[in-house]
Amino acid sequence: MRYERPATMKxxxxxxxKEKGKAFVLAGGTDLLVRLRTGFIExxxxxxxxxxxxxxxxxxxxxxxxxxxxxxxxxxxxxAKLKKAWPxxxxxxxxxxxxxxxxxxxxxxxxxxxxxxxxxVPALIxxxxxxxxxxxxxxxxxxxxxxPTAPGRTSLKKGEIIESIVLPKRPPRSGDAYLRFIxxxxxxxxxxxxxVSITLDGKGVxxxxxxxxxxxxPTVLLVPEAAKALIGTKMDRNALDALAAACSAACRPIxxxxxxREFRVKVAGVLARRAAQIARKRAGGK
Amino acid sequence: MSGIHVTTKINGDVVEYVCEADxxxxxVLRNRLGLTGAKEGxxxxxCGACSVTVDGRLTCSCLVLGAEADGAEIGTIEGMADGxxxxxxxxxxxxxxxxxxxxxxxxxxxxxxxxxxxxxKPTETDVxxxxxxxxxxxxxxxxxxxxxxxxxxxxxxA
Numbered sequence: 001m002r003y004e005r006p007a008t009m010k011x012x013x014x015x016x017x018k019e020k021g022k023a024f025v026l027a028g029g030t031d032l033l034v035r036l037r038t039g040f041i042e043x044x045x046x047x048x049x050x051x052x053x054x055x056x057x058x059x060x061x062x063x064x065x066x067x068x069x070x071x072x073x074x075x076x077x078x079x080a081k082l083k084k085a086w087p088x089x090x091x092x093x094x095x096x097x098x099x100x101x102x103x104x105x106x107x108x109x110x111x112x113x114x115x116x117x118x119x120x121v122p123a124l125i126x127x128x129x130x131x132x133x134x135x136x137x138x139x140x141x142x143x144x145x146x147x148p149t150a151p152g153r154t155s156l157k158k159g160e161i162i163e164s165i166v167l168p169k170r171p172p173r174s175g176d177a178y179l180r181f182i183x184x185x186x187x188x189x190x191x192x193x194x195x196v197s198i199t200l201d202g203k204g205v206x207x208x209x210x211x212x213x214x215x216x217x218p219t220v221l222l223v224p225e226a227a228k229a230l231i232g233t234k235m236d237r238n239a240l241d242a243l244a245a246a247c248s249a250a251c252r253p254i255x256x257x258x259x260x261r262e263f264r265v266k267v268a269g270v271l272a273r274r275a276a277q278i279a280r281k282r283a284g285g286k
Numbered sequence: 287m288s289g290i291h292v293t294t295k296i297n298g299d300v301v302e303y304v305c306e307a308d309x310x311x312x313x314v315l316r317n318r319l320g321l322t323g324a325k326e327g328x329x330x331x332x333c334g335a336c337s338v339t340v341d342g343r344l345t346c347s348c349l350v351l352g353a354e355a356d357g358a359e360i361g362t363i364e365g366m367a368d369g370x371x372x373x374x375x376x377x378x379x380x381x382x383x384x385x386x387x388x389x390x391x392x393x394x395x396x397x398x399x400x401x402x403x404x405x406x407k408p409t410e411t412d413v414x415x416x417x418x419x420x421x422x423x424x425x426x427x428x429x430x431x432x433x434x435x436x437x438x439x440x441x442x443x444a
Binding site (some may be wrong): 186 | 290306307308310329330331332334337340343344345346348349350351353354356397400401415416418419420
């Protein structure tokens with residue numbers, strides 16, 4: 001195995017693009033190192049992107065935020081403005097692993113690991129986040145929900161790397177939230193995860209919503225029907241019932257040791273309702 | 287395979303070593319540098335026995351490559367006491383008998399120190415969540431939590 005630590009995205013993309021063997025990107029390493037040490041992968045090349053300046057900063061861009069691919073989830077939690085604008089994204093990122101893991105793990109890595117149970121991904125999808133991807137053919141920007149394609153698989157092509165994740169500008173009276181179910185209090189993998197982001201008008205009517213579900217399908221889902229259940233309502237009981245029903249209907253879960261199909265379908269609705277209420281409160285809804 | 291030359295700072299001292307590309311920082315510390323305070327428990331970032339700080343941030347050294355430490359500042363349990371003088375956390379762990387077999391102790395001390403640097407006045411819940419990444423199979427955690435709370439109180443008075 002070779003270890004390279006390039007100084008620019010261009011060099012990183014070139015190293016990955018021309019590698020004939022198995023090449024992997026290293027940012028936080030909290031997934032990569034586990035797979036490396038357990039022999040699950042045998043890389044010929046590991047490209048560490050942490051020396052690339054663009055991957056290390058949180059920048060205010062066009063009223064939103066551009067979060068470098070190597071910014072740790074702990075750093076997100078320490079960024080007061082980001083936390084204020086996107087509390088749901090930050091709380092999701094700070095549920096990943098332990099304090100030790102949060103000091104290294106990244107939301108771009110969480111996305112590229114392509115686990116259906118990734119905690120930050122439903123929150124990012126609900127937030128309409130975009131991934132800025134750099135590759136041998138230049139830059140492209142895609143909605144984050146287009147990155148994972150199946151468990152452990154992404155739409156990134158050879159030589160492509162995520163440089164940053166962009167969170168859009170927040171309209172007034174907006175709020176987001178992420179909730180997950182785990183049987184423990186900490187340090188566990190989501191049985192179901194729900195991200196909700198909403199915007200209210202001056203009268204408390206929901207004008208925009210995005211709802212995303214984790215761990216209930218092969219990839220994290222964006223659920224437009226669930227958003228439709230909220231838009232145009234004051235998010236009253238009927239609207240929340242419709243939201244819960246739409247979320248349960250969208251689930252295509254597996255049975256596994258963490259939860260049964262039936263349980264996941266039910267809990268997706270319950271958590272969506274609760275997350276929507278938190279998002280509404282954060283948006284200033286009464 | 288040619289080794290990678292790394293220059294780093296460990297507990298304030300400049301250290302140089304040569305390691306393989308796929309070698310973890312934990313293996314470098316233990317096998318090349320003789321710093322055996324950090325323990326190997328799970329090797330998957332779950333148990334926290336290998337906890338160190340990298341540029342001031344708490345990390346599992348089993349999830350860091352030795353090569354990544356180039357230019358960084360590493361803090362290990364070996365740098366916690368001031369010569370013969372134990373850190374208040376170390377003293378309180380002894381007073382409260384907050385350890386039995388001791389395998390998890392170095393990692394817990396490093397994690398507790400990092401916790402108190404960020405939060406000098408933690409609640410019991412803060413301590414329990416802050417140390418959730420450090421597994422102990424002997425104590426049942428109560429004595430550890432009490433020792434950390436007591437050390438925090440003493441450090442605030444100092």
